[in-house]
Amino acid sequence: MREVRIRDTMSGELRSLDPGREVGIYACGPTVYSRVHIGNARPFVIFSLLARFLKSEGYETRLAINVTDINDKIYAAAAEAGVGSATLAAEMTAAYFEDTGRLGLGRPDAEPLASETIDAIVELIATLVEDGHAYESGGDVYFSVRSFDGYGKLSHRPTEEMEQGEDDSGSLKRDRLDFALWKGRKEGEDSSWDSPWGPGRPGWHIECSAMAEAELGELPFAIHGGGSDLVFPHHENEIAQSEAARGRPLAKIWMHNGMIETDAAKMSKSEGNIFQLSEALDRFGPEAVVSYLISGHYRQPLAFGAEQLNEAVARVDRLRNFLRSRDDTGQDLERADRSGTGADGAGTGLAATSVAAGALSEFRDALADDFNTPRAMSIAFDLVRRANQEEVPGAGAALAEMLELVGLGSLAAAGDDDGPPAEALELLGQREAARAERDFARADRIRDRLDELGWEVRDSADGASLVPRPGR
RNA sequence: GGCGCCUUGGCGGAGUGGCUACGCAGCGGCCUGCAAAGCCGUUUACACCGGUUCGACUCCGGUAGGCGCCUCCA
Numbered sequence: 001m002r003e004v005r006i007r008d009t010m011s012g013e014l015r016s017l018d019p020g021r022e023v024g025i026y027a028c029g030p031t032v033y034s035r036v037h038i039g040n041a042r043p044f045v046i047f048s049l050l051a052r053f054l055k056s057e058g059y060e061t062r063l064a065i066n067v068t069d070i071n072d073k074i075y076a077a078a079a080e081a082g083v084g085s086a087t088l089a090a091e092m093t094a095a096y097f098e099d100t101g102r103l104g105l106g107r108p109d110a111e112p113l114a115s116e117t118i119d120a121i122v123e124l125i126a127t128l129v130e131d132g133h134a135y136e137s138g139g140d141v142y143f144s145v146r147s148f149d150g151y152g153k154l155s156h157r158p159t160e161e162m163e164q165g166e167d168d169s170g171s172l173k174r175d176r177l178d179f180a181l182w183k184g185r186k187e188g189e190d191s192s193w194d195s196p197w198g199p200g201r202p203g204w205h206i207e208c209s210a211m212a213e214a215e216l217g218e219l220p221f222a223i224h225g226g227g228s229d230l231v232f233p234h235h236e237n238e239i240a241q242s243e244a245a246r247g248r249p250l251a252k253i254w255m256h257n258g259m260i261e262t263d264a265a266k267m268s269k270s271e272g273n274i275f276q277l278s279e280a281l282d283r284f285g286p287e288a289v290v291s292y293l294i295s296g297h298y299r300q301p302l303a304f305g306a307e308q309l310n311e312a313v314a315r316v317d318r319l320r321n322f323l324r325s326r327d328d329t330g331q332d333l334e335r336a337d338r339s340g341t342g343a344d345g346a347g348t349g350l351a352a353t354s355v356a357a358g359a360l361s362e363f364r365d366a367l368a369d370d371f372n373t374p375r376a377m378s379i380a381f382d383l384v385r386r387a388n389q390e391e392v393p394g395a396g397a398a399l400a401e402m403l404e405l406v407g408l409g410s411l412a413a414a415g416d417d418d419g420p421p422a423e424a425l426e427l428l429g430q431r432e433a434a435r436a437e438r439d440f441a442r443a444d445r446i447r448d449r450l451d452e453l454g455w456e457v458r459d460s461a462d463g464a465s466l467v468p469r470p471g472r
Numbered sequence: 473g474g475c476g477c478c479u480u481g482g483c484g485g486a487g488u489g490g491c492u493a494c495g496c497a498g499c500g501g502c503c504u505g506c507a508a509a510g511c512c513g514u515u516u517a518c519a520c521c522g523g524u525u526c527g528a529c530u531c532c533g534g535u536a537g538g539c540g541c542c543u544c545c546a
Contacts, residue, residue, distance in 0.1 A: 012476095030546070043546050073544065157475050157542070204544085227546030231476090234545090258477090259540070268545055295495080296485060301478080301539070308484060311496045318495080321509060366486095374486050378494035385494095388510055440505055447507080458509055467509090 001058040002368040006223065007299060009231060009254040010154050014370060017222060017253075022060045024221030025051055026212040026251070028230055029111070031068040032092035033077040036099055037274040038289075038304060039227070039260040039267040045293045046257050046371070047225050048105045049407050053367050056405060064110040064215040066208060067093050070201050075189055085190050089115070099277045104286045105407045110215045114207035118193045121202045121210040124245055125181045125195075133244040137172045139184025139198045145177035148240045154254060155232035179237055181206045205237035212250070213242065224251035228258055228299075229266070258301040267304060280309065288312040290407045294373035315377075317470050319403065320411045322384045324467060326396025329412045333357060333397040356394035359383040363402045373406060420466040424455050428466055431457070 005014040017023055027047040030040045044065065051063035069089040078085040093113070101107070114121075125141055128134035133147045145151050145159065152159050159177060180203035185192040192199040202210075213219060219242065226235065235254065242250040259266040262273045280289050292312035296302040323329050333356065359379055366376035380402045387395035400412035420428070431446040447457050455466040 009476095028546070031544085036546090040546050071544090152475095155475075155541075225546095228477090229541065229545055232541060233543095257546070259546075261539080264539070266540070266545085270543095270545065291495095292484095299477095300485085303484065305484095307496085311484065314497090315495055318509095325509080372486075374494075378486065381494055385511085389512095435505080438505075444506075456508065459504070459507085460509080 002364060004054065004057065004059070004368045005370055006253050006255050007370050008252075009256050015253045017054070017059065019059065021222070022062060023054055023223065024216035025061065025063045025223045025225065026208070026216055026221060027063070027065045027108075027224075028208060028226035028234070029065040029067050030096055031071045031073060032089050032096055033071065033073040034092060034269060036096050036277050037267060037269070038277055038280055038293075039274070041100065041103065041277045041280075041289070042260055042293055042298075042302070043225060043227055043257050044100050045103065045105065045290060045407065046298045048108065049294070049373075049405070050223075050371055051108070052105075052407070053364075053371070053405055057364070057368070062110070062216060063108040064112065064212065065108040066211045067096065067111060067113050068204075068207060069093055070114045070191070070207070071204060078190075079188065086115075095278075099281070102278075102281050102286055103290060103407070104410055105290070112211040112215055114202060114211070117207060117211050117214060118202070120214050121206055122182075122193075122195050124210050124241065125202075125206060127245045128181065128241065131245065134181055135174065136197045137174070139200060140172050140180055141182035141197055142173050142178040143181050143237070143241060143244075144175065145179070145240065146175060148244045150243065151177075151240050152236065154236050154239055157232065179203065179205065179233065181241070205234055206241055208234070209238050209242040209245075209250070212238075213246075219246050220249040220252050222251070223253045223255050225255040225257070228256040229268075231256060257298045258296075260304045261301050262304050264303075266301075275304065284309045284313055285316075287316045287408055287411055291316050294377065294406055297374055298371055313470070316408070316411065319380070319384065319399070319408070321467075322388065323396060323399065323412045326387075326399075328394060329396040329400040331397045333360065333394050333401060355386065355392050356383065356398035359395075360398040360401055363405070367405065376402070376406065420455055424450060424453055424466055427453075428457065428464055432464055 001019055003019075004017045006017065007013070008015045025047060027043050029044070030036050047063060047065065051061050054061040074089050075085050078088040081088060097111075125134060128143065129136065129141065132144070134141055134143050182195060182197055182200050183203055184198055184200040189201070192201055212221065212224070224235065224238075231254075239250050261267060262275070265271060265273065267273055267275065277289070284292075288309060289312070292309055293302075295308075295312065295315075359382065363376045363379045366372045366379060369375075380399060383392070383395055383399055383402075386392055396412075400409065403409050403411055427446050427450050431443045431450075434440070434443040434446065450457055450466065451469060454469050456469045458465050458467060
């Protein structure tokens, strides 16, 4: 088990995970008022892979990524579309599950919905009201920001400078800093839940506080994450609510991913410069999308464009080509190492063994160091180049294990898909015959025919073979 | 205006006080019947100006430019 360190937004420092305790991770998922875009996929991928890595290191890990399915935007979008808000939310939630599912990373351990956490939300608000941290006003309930000393400690901004603009009905608030915990039902809203303050619905921030403790248990849990655009006010407000109510910190580490940018501007629905996840998956495939999303450090902004996705496709092809050339990808590394030992005389095996194992170890070290996926991938590519230069026992097994850790394990499983059909194999045999007769014109015609069928011919010292043509 | 972050070779993108990141693209070569795959080489990368240092792309200060949040946003 490695020591895993993560940069904490609140302190700005690297913080180590406690190996003795369960690592609870809560990451803010999307508000489901439209189909998710590439930017929404980034935290899903980062936190899914982080949880996967931690589990592989032996940390007992539980990842919760919520769905916010009650929100002003949902009411607005539903009204515009002429459908019920619950219907729209359910549709978009299903689409979110489908789109992120296609990434091939599995599901988080928990994916709570705000609409299914109402009881816990009401209980949490009631506690805040009882303790004097919140007050009812005209059917709404507001959090009293000045009742909480630590306000602003996450986003590092002085309270005097801020304003909560989310609710512009202003008059109901005692202080402009206050924000809504509960919103009384308003004209035109087609859903509401009962509460001690009358029918209404949760405000934007409270659902995360409630879902996080419901899923991860006693506070503080290890990591709270999400996009950097949530630092203020969303996460600041979560901290205020949870810590005021429970008297304990909400999370030990605050971990934020940078924004995806197009033309150096953040991709966002309001900017209109979005690229939907489903379209990216359609055009470039899940491996390329994942490869793209881990190509930069999670904390930094990441440039987006067709060129970047095409590069990701090329990277993935390189890895796949390499794995196809290996016959040890299905083995575990130790066995692959042993089989390499003594392949050509004693002595050389041991040193060679340490190359693959060493690379895997360095790969894991990079992930343990603030989840540095680009550095990890550079180690993977180093191994690929080296093993293409010379015999490196266990390289295929080591690379397969690396890729599995970052959600690209399917590249090593390529052998599982259907091989070339009989027709293609027949053509390949004909081409070999033509080449033997040095009738290269005919051989090339057959190669073109195979290309049309979607198969690429690769000649090697061991004879010709077929691989699926890229982009097929 | 406030808070925070950033500026690396054609592009994307890591990192370090002194040693080739890595990937993609281009060019040249090797291999190949020709390709593909792969390998090698390649255009002296670190915004600018000062400072600290034996030595800075890496630390400090300033200048210029950019981004994020401060309103819904992953």
